[in-house]
Amino acid sequence: MRLSEKKITASLKRHGYKLTPQRRAVIGAIASSPDHLTTTALYQKVRQDHPAIGLVTVYRTLDILARLELICELHAGGSCRSYTIAAPGHHHHLICADCGEVIDFSGHYLTELEARLCRETGFEIEGHLLEFIGRCQDCQRAT
């Protein structure tokens, strides 16, 4: 139930963005990969079909897509800077610290907690980030 390429481009248009070949290419690349990819990885992938695209355009496109919540950002410990992937809607991540495998999971575990925080702090809460870090089965064996 991942967002389709069609839905993504529709949303872009609806929000007044132009539909350029570059943007299509980035969307195509992200939609056709099951993995979370870094900006740079995505850039490499897009260049296979679209060698003239600029890295900056990839950054810009991802920025827009993330803001519209059409893709999701991934943090993860260490050297940070978020990774991205085509997104189903709100979900969280379970990340293998060794091999980088990412498992998405969803559910609304935080609604009560969020309400309590609002009440106690007066914050208006816009979102949250929940990620588990661990070691996948393969990497556990490989010890």
Added chain:
Amino acid sequence: MRLSEKKITASLKRHGYKLTPQRRAVIGAIASSPDHLTTTALYQKVRQDHPAIGLVTVYRTLDILARLELICELHAGGSCRSYTIAAPGHHHHLICADCGEVIDFSGHYLTELEARLCRETGFEIEGHLLEFIGRCQDCQRAT
């Protein structure tokens, strides 16, 4: 109930690290500030008393302290790269997207969820990151 300078240095020694004036300075700076600080901010602060310290040493010291869980890392949306602070133990963050204010909160909201994920995925879970992003009362008014 934040970790004291004494406890932090004790833990460093226990783990076989040498106690240098530079490390003391970094620990002093972090322990004496109620806020979460970036590496650079901390560097500035330390230099007031210890003008000759190198930025690299600050990086290295924070790295060690974080690994020993004597300080905690903070991510936060946008431009990322983790911030740090002296740490009480495990807790989470509520961050104002406008002014950067950080409120710590604790509690074990995720134990059940964690158990379920272990069961279903076979992952061995080591930790997690939970952060809420929103707008503090002051910044709401300032709209």
Added chain:
DNA sequence: GCTCTAAATGAAAATTATTATCATTTATAT
């Protein structure tokens, strides 16, 4: 206290990630 050595430091350069500028091109409304 003095000696020795592995560990730590800091200057500098190298990497890496991200953002800003700006002249040129282009998607699309009319």
Added chain:
DNA sequence: ATATAAATGATAATAATTTTCATTTAGAGC
């Protein structure tokens, strides 16, 4: 087809982090 605001990409600028390596030093052992 035209006009125009938006988008692109080359390039430079900024920023955060890591690597290298020669020099210094904390602390263990005498």
